Amino acid sequence: MGNQWTRVGYYLATLLLLVVMSQACGQSFEVKGDLLNTNSNRPSHGWSSCHANTNPYPVLSSWSDHYPTPVRADDCLTNSFFNLCLTYKDPVSTYGDKFSPAFTPASATPQQERQVFVYGVRVPNAGPLTNSHFSMNTTNFAAVQPTVNGDWKHPYRNDSNHFVAQLHGWYWVNWFRSYLIERTGTFFASADIAKKKLLIRPAATHVANNAYFDSRDYSMSLGWSEYNHDGHKADLALDVATVLHELGHANHYIANPSSIDNDYLSYSCYQDQTYCCVDKYGCPAAIHEGVADFHAKIAFPDKDGTILNYFFNSPQGDQWRDLDRIEKNKITAHDLFARTNKGEIHDMGTVYASIWYGVWKKAKANCSEAAIEKLFVEHLAGIGGSDNFITAFSTIVAFAHQLFPEKAAQIIADFKTEYARMGLPVQ
């Protein structure tokens, strides 16, 4: 799968030991019954336990507005308040188990759809899905429009136009932009800063078992997965953690264009050992992968696994990127480096993501995690093409002093603790 592209993808030839762990935290809202009209469109704070007041009547008034967090509504598909029903994180996470057979347009049943599309929001009645931040490529199929009922509740079964993929890719990308701006004030990857619109390819039908960010044309391609190799292709646009991972690459790239290393990111360590980190201290491509995974994790901290749950049809997803499992099992940078393909950049990215997650989780315990998110987003500008985990620590220290002079000592101490946990002591 290597080629000349500036590609940040993940490659599949991988692993799958299933260690299922459940951790349910945070809160979700259930909205039952038919809700009447509301003008409420307050920004919400997602699922953070510190901000549990999720708006039960989320409304998006225009495609350019702040995208509110969809709310749990088990009757979403029949509830007339909501005109769009989404999955939260991915179909497997929302359903709470793997599917047998996998949940795909070829195999989805109406009952499964009622179980999966249970996060509702009210959005504008008409398309197209467009705004000044992002654009969507629908070259190979029809752009999504409302159903004959005037809502956006398209079935996933037989979804040859990938309407559901378009809606998921569009909504969650915009939601995460809104979320990060609300929490940190900064989102690099939208057009106001990037000076170009990120092109979302919600159903890159030529991309098998992969999704990637491409800096050449500033696009993210969301392909399909066929985990069971039974001919049932699933749209990866519904694997929202993966979507936000690719968006994370875009965010880091715009923050610091030198962070993209063409050689490392165009080829895979599985194909050629040249394209791996050389030691447990990491490399720029690994930092990019870890940054991307951390984007995905803070969006959905209350669900099992970190990434690729839908891809693998598993609540744990990729176990070597499952940040809760990494911490629980005391897995270190050495362990991650020593896997079959020594220094593979996604394995090594887990080192960096795990360090940030450890600090973030500690802050979340006292409701100060938004400060860590601010530090995270801003520090991306200082991470470039010659960094490893150790030099990145110096960048973290510098940004902590700049952004939070009064808190910096504690934040830096917390990072030292997490670096040490990963077997990478820093001073």
Ligand SMILES: [Zn+2]
């Ligand atoms: Zn990646």
